[in-house]
Amino acid sequence: MLRLLSTIYTLLVLWSPPPIITHDSEKKYRSHGSPKKPLPLTPLSNPARVDLTVVIPAFNEIERLPIMMDATIAHLTSTPIKKRTFEIIIVDDGSTDGTSAASLKIAGRYPKCDIRVVTLEKNLGKGGAVRHGMLYGGGRRLLMVDADGASKFEDLEDLWKAMDGLSPIGSGVPAISVGSRAHLVKTEAVVKRSLLRNVLMYGFHFVLRILGAGHIRDTQCGFKLFSRSAAQQIFPSQHLPSWIFDVELLLLAKMLGIPVAEVPIEWREIPGSKLNVITASLQMLRDLLIVRVNHILGRWRPTPLRPKAA
Template sequence: MASGGGGGGDGGRSGRPGQADKYSVLLPTYNERENLPLIVWLLVNTFGESGNNYEIIIIDDGSPDGTREVAEQLEKIYGSEKILLRPREKKLGLGTAYIHGMQHASGNFIIIMDADLSHHPKFIPEFIRKQKEGNFDIVSGTRYKGNGGVYGWDLKRKIISRGANFITQVLLRPGASDLTGSFRLYRKEVLQKLMEKCVSKGYVFQMEMIVRARQLDYTIGEVPISFVDRVYGESKLGGNEIVSFLKGLLTLFATT
């Protein structure tokens, strides 16, 4: 599935002719001590099997649970050319975490995903395949098409997510089926451009990225994914997030 018309068609867009693609995975963390070793192991294995060049950038926002110390150990185990720990002193938000991570990324493609095991790295080769097939600027994981789905959520969470997605589709007509998901592959220069335009924080941020992409005529491919609720730790979605989502949605509707 594609939207827009500005990004496709130029086979040399991924970089200089003959330059091999490299994928920088940005992993923002906050209290993910239990999940981090497993997600990193899965990523290393996935990239090892596919043969794609990669690096994993861990952006820890001053987690009090020892996430940073675990990340330091992982850097020693896998090597500092594959695992780059780029921590910050305190929790400063998802958008700024991506900006911070991008400043250290050497890949020409950026993959963003959650560190809590809700996104399985096994879908990454499909993202890469999809991007190459359509020369897309963005490939977004979708829970709402094909064999995509959500596992481990109660009915309330499913209704909130579906409802948020439905309202957004009606108001913004974004040309993508899953707006609040955060498992995506971007061309690096496209992500940089979108970050410059993006004003939202928190839950609305992912949605704004797709809406701005449509405005700028970037092309979007979609890959169905399974989303699994976190195994360890607390979900970060609460009543405040729902209120701020609705406010952000109305702001986007008024300004786009």
């Protein structure tokens, strides 16, 4: 029995993803004001300097990103919202199509906006790109949003309002608001998807209930808002760089006792997904088991922080 347990533990260590290494070049960003000379990013551990950080992971998004950015900036600079200070961090996740160059062109169209372009030296995966952007965000609140524009950016205000009820600005109380598509399950947006995708969706939710994340109806919506104190506790403890990282974030929040508000949002499927559903599903099962066992054994354990005003 001891040998069996030792073998299982060894396999767990071997299958667990290695620590995510941040290279020196990735600690800097380029912008419209400094397109050639990279400037240093500000760590998440520092005090907040803007109201909102928008983190956009981007892998080969030269076509979809400009449309999404136009909608994002149109909302953030609209009359009712423009008193909210913000920055946008585009994390180019090792793209091969010139996403960083395209991002700088977008920044040039909006010279008054603080748009920062970070280029990772190699592709980490969506989770790794989001984590990197969050670890260098300067916002009192930090939003992760997909580059495809599937989520309606104006729904940020619903997430913002839900977080106000959990963690008023300046309170330092950790909280998370997550966009949810659960209300769309019986609508055409989901019904018209392929049978395979729908079967995998229900199977995925079944696995989540077994692993203890069934309290959130939609874990995978790429539209999530974090208070700064929540981000400071969760993202340094994130290990998964793959697309299933959202579940790890929510499990960490549960372990830390951080409240999560689930908010219905508008969503539409955008052509151009790079996800292979079969491969991704197998990877999902493996990664979820790895996360849960590492948590149970105490190998991966988040470190709570004393709440700070932000």
